[in-house]
Amino acid sequence: MSLWQDLEKLKACTWVELSHPLNNQSPYWGGIPDGSVELCRTVFDYDEEMLSCRIHTYKFPGQFGTHVDFPCHFTPDHLSSQAFGGKQMAMPLVVIDLTSKIAANGPDTAIEVEDILAWEAEHGRIPQGAFVALRTDWYKRWPDNDALNNFDEEGGEHCPGWSIPALEFLYEQRGIAMNGHETFDTDASYLAVEADDLAAERWVLDHGHLQVEVMCNLDKVPATGAIIFVMWPRIEDATGMPVRAVAVFEE
Template sequence: MSLWGDLEKLKRCRWVDLTHPLTNESPYWGGIPDGSVELCKTVFDYDEEMLSCRIHTYKFPGQLGTHVDFPMHFVPGRPAAEEFGVEQSVYPLCVIDISGKVAETPDYAVTVDDVLAYEEEHGRIPEGAFVALRTDWYKRWPSYDALCNFDEEGGEHCPGWSIETLKFLFEERGVAMNGHETFDTDASYLAVEADDLAVERYVLDTCHLQVEIMANLDKVPPAGAIVFVAWPRIEGASGLPARVWAVCEE
């Protein structure tokens, strides 16, 4: 049976890029050493050696820009990139919007009650879904200081997930992947209290994938869209920049 008719239907839908653009000035997590990013370095240029073409090399940390984290990122012995195939690149998309609460409380951590309120309005989150957390934090890109939201003492104040909420989603709803707009999975105050990124560690220890530093979640509906997550096929990778996009009805 031909799928071409389905493709034509998808082409009539609205396509939303959920990925930040990258340049040599793009922000990244502060623990990554300086000099780790060198994009589009020309190593072969037009009219050289009678072959007119341009070739670039790219140097970047796996966790640059919008990226996917693989379990071995935090947990030794857990799967790396090669363990995940193309069948794990498309999902139903559910977007939980806590942007209003974040505007009042930047440290806000999404709760199970927030998820239940979402389901009351939009229906039960389906098994195998990608659940994204909308905070509108992506609008702070590309300012590193704004993304970290430092206070006068240098402490970060960013929204994020709570471990109770992700346990509910993965264990009670059977979702496949989570995503968010911030550098970290954990809300800042939870990371400070635990002295660890315990929420992210839970996600990766249970062999799930996640996408960080997403964009434009305010441009897709809370339910009904399809999300695609694509990354380079590099074996042994703990994380890789990703191209992420949603397809939704007009």
Template sequence: MSNLNLWEDLNKLKKTCKWVDLSHEVSPETPHWFGFPSVKSSVLYDFEKDGFRAHTYKIVSQYGTHVDAPVHFVKGERSLDTFKPDDMVMPLCVLDLSKEVAQNPDFTVTVDDILAWEEKNGKIPEGAFVAFRSDWHKKGTQEAMENKDENGANHYPGWGVPALEFLVNERNIGAIGHEAADTDPAIVSAEKGMVAEYYILSTGRFQIELLRNLDECPETGAIIFCTFPKVKDATGFTARCFALCPR
């Protein structure tokens, strides 16, 4: 295939497909894991004195919409710089469990949920990115997404370990993603630790946390682009993710 054909294909995709931004913007107000500080920035150079503007940012690696590399939890596992460009583009399967989450903020994704999705949409393809749509991003603010009860305990949904084991061992997926700031439901991590997050990262796969706008994507047929910096030995980084969707 010539370069010209690729250019023509790109022009066609831009005109005929829906492009969905799946990332939060980065600012001090960006939702993030409650244990991390908000981003801070300062002007390093400015127009009046220097003729150009540049900023210094102080930001935790896992801030806002971000990628977690396996080495984030597992010593000696893969870091961000080990993932190739083609590892970052995958078929997108969206598990829409938003109605269940609306009824139960502590909802946990199960194998049965995955099988029910497959009965409707077909088998999850090997190498797919499986995203858990909870509509949690619609809560908007940091406080709302933490969803604390009267005792100060967080309540938000997440993955069950058996569900992730099924996706890895039976479907050989490429990666997972979700809208909350954790892989595990808050009530599980409070009791047992981050067991689901440890599991998925221990398999050598990355995950994307704090996704948004999954409600604008179809359950099947889209492609996700998970872009992040090639930082040597990095455990994670803020990510710009987007989906190419059929109209």
């Protein structure tokens, strides 16, 4: 059976970019050493003898820009990049909007199970195998690193994010395939401070799941009905890798 007609239907849909553009000034996690990013370094140029072409090299951390984290990111001997193939790169997309709760309670806000149940009461049960993205509109702070971290006067971070009970519910009760968010970290900042650890991120990865961080444009995607494609380079033993993520949906 040919899928060509299905492809033509997809091409006629709306496509939304969910990945940030990257350059040598793009922000990244402060613990990564300086000098870890060098994009588009020319190693062969148009005026070289015999063959006129330009070749670049690219140096970047795996956790750079919009990126996927593999389970081995936090724990040795857990699954790395080669354990996941093409079938893991296409999923139904669910977008849970947390912006009203953040507006009411401030940036130190976490999504809880009751927020998910309220979302389901309006939109229906989250399907098994879904990618669940947490919309906070935090992406609008890109590429201002200080704004993304939302530092206070003492250098503490104040960012919204996930709670462990919410993630446990989604993976164990709804059987989702992947979660994503717009911030640098999975955890709501205040929960990370209380735990003295990125405990929510550790839970996701230690249970063999994947997540995508530093997403964008989730406000341009419907709550249900879209498909997300998350593509990364096929580099073995990677703990993380920048991704090209796009959403496709019918208006």
